[in-house]
Amino acid sequence: MHFKSSVILCALYLLTSAWSIGLNSKQLWVITKLYKNHKVTEKNITQLMKEFFGIQEPKTPFDCDSNEANSVDLKKLLLALAYKDKKTHNRYYENQTLTPFEVEFFLSVFTEHANSSDQDGYLSLQQLPGVLKDLKLYDKEIEKVVAKLKVKQKKRNFSKDAYMKSKLLNFNSITAQFIITEADFLLIMLETKPEGYGLDRQQIEKFVDFFNNCRKTDSGSIEPMVIQKIFIDFGMADSKHYSKMLFKSNRSAANELMELMLVTAERSRTEHTKRGVLDTYIVKFFLDEFVSHDKDSDGFLSHEEFVSWVQLARREMFDEPKGGHPKNKDGSKTHFAKFLKMMIAYYE
Structure with a gap:
């Protein structure tokens, strides 16, 4: 052959x-960018699902009848997009992909750790190794992930506005602004996925x-x-x-x-x-x-x-x-x- x-x-x-399943890195990056730019409105989410994911009749998982930024629950959105049949070609042989089962499982473990610290939808860099240990990543893999994120953390410039947002999220210091959302976490799990x-x-x-x-x-x-x-x-x-x-x-x-x-x-x-x-x-x-x-x-x-x-x-x-x-x-x-x-x- x-x-x-x-x-x-x-x-x-x-x-x-005809359809594709799960989420790949390009899709996760788009979602992450939308949230970090505070452009999560019903109109933007519907447009994203229709134009980028090819979902013809999108139903947004909004928690309330609001067009305010970030009114969509990120976890619900990620699960909806992972399980929903998408008409765009995922090209599995070209892109590493998390299947819907993996997305649901990883988010469940993530949420348990976040909730145990009374945090809604995010983890600190210090908390991440504990989650990765639960998911049986090797020590060297965990060290590599943490080292990469620490470099990213050092490069980040925090504005006064970001600092005020961190206070609203009950962080104790300016360095604690480096948080890991559900979408960030899925990207980490995607990058550490075995061949x-x-x-x-x-x-x-x-x-x-x-x-x-x-x-x-x-x-x-x-x-x-x-x-x-x-x-x-x-x-x-x-x-x-x-x-x-x-x-x-x-x-x-x-x-x-x-x-x-x-x-x-x-x-x-x-x-x-x-x-x-x-x-x-x-x-x-x-x-x-x-x-x-x-x-x-x-x-x-x-x-x-x-x-x-x-x-x-x-x-x-x-x-x-x-x-x-x-x-x-x-x-x-x-x-x-x-x-x-x-x-x-x-x-x-």
Whole structure:
């Protein structure tokens, strides 16, 4: 298997993603800038959701009927944007992304630490290492994050107006003005996110079986306790935070499956020694391809959508594997785990 590099980029950019999930760094930076410039009004948020995120019928999570700056709860906005299907292309293979599950979990841990100090929506630099320890970051990773923020803190010039705002927030000194908001924290977690080992054939086949047999809710999403077990197995947080991994979702199981496979590719600590491995970059590439061809955003490729992808792969992207290009013989819908299982043929 090899990409036909001379034409693959052209092929990719001709495709339009049907939807995207989670939040990437560009999206988080835009939100952070909006808040720091005190331009968080209903009009600005609605415009942001529509024009930058491609959400066609945005509903702003305002706490009150007010157009005053910063009247939107930042945590609620971040969760709404993470879970909402966005028509703009996220390009997972190009951008590091926090999935909605990760956004919800990280914000829950952040909020617990902030509330324990009677702080509404922010942490100090001194409090940050405790949160990162709870999320099982290594000491060297924590030191690197703190050192980077200290440099940023020294460069910041505090105006008289900023000083008065700090007093209103009950800070004790001018240096305490350097605060970490929910959006800042998500950017930190995004920057420290592991690249991961990808997925091998055995893991992908387990996900095929998982999707076919896992318990589902009445709304058709995966049972929260089943998802919780997957996140616990990653070892990405102290056990006292396990209850925060009981995610509530009204999304379809097929859409949640894609998210779980992406998180597993990045966070699983299983090193692969055999052939037939899709590294994280390739998993993200195929996720891009999958959502680009999933025109109705239901988490499945219809027979026609799958055939369309194979025709593109045959013509533009891949050399034919020994067993021939994949075929969806029974004409059934293809979920992401089934799709990746068929794609392994190009890597063996």
